[in-house]
Amino acid sequence: MASGKFITFEGIDGAGKSTHIPFVTDLLRQRGLAVVATREPGGTDLGERLRELVLHHKMHLETEALLMFASRREHLAQVIEPALARGDWVISDRFTDATFAYQGGGRKLALDKLDSLEQWVHPHLQPDLTLLFDVPLEVARARLDAERTLDKFEQEKADFFANTRAEYLRRAAQFPQRFRLIDSTRPIPVIQEELRAIVAAL
Ligand SMILES: Nc1ncnc2c1ncn2[C@@H]1O[C@H](COP(=O)(O)OP(=O)(O)OP(=O)(O)O)[C@@H](O)[C@H]1O
Numbered sequence: 524m525a526s527g528k529f530i531t532f533e534g535i536d537g538a539g540k541s542t543h544i545p546f547v548t549d550l551l552r553q554r555g556l557a558v559v560a561t562r563e564p565g566g567t568d569l570g571e572r573l574r575e576l577v578l579h580h581k582m583h584l585e586t587e588a589l590l591m592f593a594s595r596r597e598h599l600a601q602v603i604e605p606a607l608a609r610g611d612w613v614i615s616d617r618f619t620d621a622t623f624a625y626q627g628g629g630r631k632l633a634l635d636k637l638d639s640l641e642q643w644v645h646p647h648l649q650p651d652l653t654l655l656f657d658v659p660l661e662v663a664r665a666r667l668d669a670e671r672t673l674d675k676f677e678q679e680k681a682d683f684f685a686n687t688r689a690e691y692l693r694r695a696a697q698f699p700q701r702f703r704l705i706d707s708t709r710p711i712p713v714i715q716e717e718l719r720a721i722v723a724a725l
């Protein structure tokens with residue numbers, strides 16, 4: 524049976540990742556592949572309830588990290604692992620790199636605690652490809668301000684996002700075989716051409 528791949532989209536809020544998920548999903552489906560598009564936190568009934576909590580309620584930073592991994596455990600069990608076992612492709616709007624970037628980089632939770640949670644929750648699974656949409660903070664902020672009511676994370680200050688972005692970039696350098704850094708300051712059609720080439724090479 525053909526084996527599906529696990530692709531994750533990452534970046535600070537407003538970087539543009541959600542804009543490109545339908546495009547990549549369609550590219551894969553045009554090739555006849557079965558694609559499951561999902562997101563974190565969320566992706567299951569329970570995960571969506573946890574999402575509502577973590578995006579809108581203040582809590583201790585460890586509670587926040589644990590809820591991210593609780594949502595992920597359910598997501599893996601109900602959606603990601605069964606899809607990959609069927610041979611489907613999975614596209615997830617965020618995964619564990621987001622916890623390292625936001626709770627580790629942004630909130631300064633010790634990275635070894637996150638390493639332990641990752642080892643517990645998905646010791647043998649990593650994305651095959653992580654697309655990191657990267658923009659300067661002011662670009663991301665301007666995009667967000669233009670369009671919606673901000674959630675708890677989106678209301679964070681510039682320092683938080685500087686640290687979040689730095690942790691994403693650190694992980695991209697640490698795992699170069701899995702990450703592709705996408706310069707998301709460029710026009711959408713230019714980024715789409717790069718994504719088309721990346722998908723074609725998979
Ligand atoms: N390359 C781009 N050039 C100009 N505007 C863009 C670009 N990419 C995305 N945008 C716009 O920026 C806004 C935020 O984009 P999007 O929702 O995709 O970001 P995101 O990274 O998914 O953010 P979040 O994680 O907060 O959902 C949208 O209005 C989108 O149309």
Ligand SMILES: Cc1cn([C@H]2C[C@H](O)[C@@H](COP(=O)(O)O)O2)c(=O)[nH]c1=O
Binds near residue numbers: 562564
């Ligand atoms: C998975 C994950 C997410 N977050 C944060 C990052 C974003 O601010 C929100 C999700 O919103 P989006 O618009 O759907 O991207 O949650 C986090 O802090 N830690 C995580 O592990």
